[in-house]
Amino acid sequence: MSNPEADAEALRCGALVEDDRPTGVPRVDVLSAREVPLGGPRAMRVRRTLPQRERTLIGAWCFADHYGPHQVAASGGMDLPPHPHTGLQTVTWLFSGEVEHRDTLGTHSLVRPGEVNLMTGGYGIAHSEISTPNTRVIHGVQLWVALPEEHRNAARDFQHHVPEPAQVDGARIRVFLGSLAGRTSPVRTFTPLLGAEIVIEPRAALSLAVDAAFEHGLLVDSGDIRLIDTVLRSAELGYVPRGADTLTMVNETDAPARAILLGGPPFGEEIVMWWNFVGRSHEDIVKAREDWEASSDRFGVIEDSPGGRLPAPALPNAVITPRRNPPTR
Template sequence: MSNVEAASEAVWCEVPVESPKGVQVLPAREVPMGGPRALQVRRTLPQRARTLIGAWCFADHYGPVDVPAIGGMDLPPHPHTGLQTVSWLFSGDIEHRDSLGTHAPIRPGELNLMTGGRGIAHSEVSTDDTTVLHGVQLWVALPEADREAARDFQHHAPEPVRIDGAELRVFLGSLAGETSPVRTFTPLLGAQVDVEPHTAVTLSVDPGFEHGLLVDAGDVLLDDTTIRPAELGYVASGVETLTLTNRSDGPARTILLGGPPFEEEIVMWWNFIARDHDEIVRARQDWEAASERFGSVEGYAGRRLPAPALPDVVIAPRRNPPRRADRARS
């Protein structure tokens, strides 16, 4: 997915709420995202209060969208550097094309992971037979040693697993005895967790990971804290279990993300992740010049997406706030 905001580097959001047990509630903001009638998405990462959860650095949540009435997704070829894109759908179908030559569907319950590395381009278009479009688009920052990795594309359809009144689909990392075969450059967790009505499930998690729970549907307690639909609940590293309680009369659907704290500062602008302003400038210049750095996307019926104008200031690194243990020592 492309970030098509004209000025995405300066964002001021609501102050998040932190519960007594340390669960931080990160609200979403609505952003128009391409399409003839501008598909609206709800963005929880990045924001002022938190840039990353592990290496997860971008989280867009959209739908359910009535495609015939509102319009679907039509994102022209656009570039990425320094990241991996993670596409995960609840309903609908999207056609993916990239400069590796990949032409692949994105379907509900199936992971598509694309590695940008030094540079890749892709397009995403909802299919003609899609009536309801609903899902998430996530980005993962690549670490310094791998951020110019070769372009790559991986697909995985995880089998659903039932435990204690919940159904899990583990698309990255390991959870509840299930491990995804998909390769990543830092340890990560990504899973859809659906919880039955009026049911609680306790999950054993890696204490070295920090976690984020994005709620799609349902009234969900993350430990002691209510996370409402479109909100993201954050839990710092150091916990060994997470309890999800669905207080709703219907099923709850969530996306659980995790990874060890990502200690590198990143510079993030438009669709590029870098380490300083000058790298961003060069990436933009290369895209506008149709450089071979990004390659070309074949089969998209239209023009590629132009880069927005750069801001008149030096783009500063994005930093997470200090962890609670660090704040206690200061």
């Protein structure tokens, strides 16, 4: 997915500050989303929870968009022409609908509910994402993972996986990245990560053993879910610092509740994000934008792609300034 904002914000994202709070009940910070249009006269709107002032990274997860359910007849669905990425991996997960993915590796893949597509855009890749004609409702999440310095210029890659669900304590869990509830995803990443869809039955309680070296984020899609001692509502993301080895979740409603659980060890590198690029400096971003606008070989060409390329917005009139996660309490 692209970040189509005309005035794309430049972010310098710092490593997390150590959490030296006393032991006890893990803290849950509640992050609210802001709405962002995906461009065009009938723009589909998405709810963006990462990055924001309160938190720029959860592990290596650096971007989280949550969208739908949207009636395609009203919103126009997803229609993102070829656009570039550097220094990251994109993770696509749908709850409903179907999206056609094409990229400059030559990949032509359909993204469906319960199936994960992970694309690596290290040195440079481009892709398009268009909801298929038979899609009536589009609903899902688009996530980005920052690549560490050692691998930020990694070769283009694409992986597809259909996780087998696990049934645990009144919940169904699909692990699309990392390990949880006895399931391990074969999808390759460059830092330890966790990504899973969790559907909790009405009024059910769930206790999950997790890696205490990870920080976690629970993005609620539907229902009210009590994470540890804090109720999260639809489109809210609950952040738990590292140190917790168990996460408890309770569905507070009389209908199934659904959420996406993200996790990873604190990302110890400072990164710069702007538009669809992740780099380490303002100069990295300038160069990536120049290469895209010049149609350089860095990003390649998507064969048989309908329509034109997505142009990059204008760069900010200043050098990117730092933005870091707040000190932990």
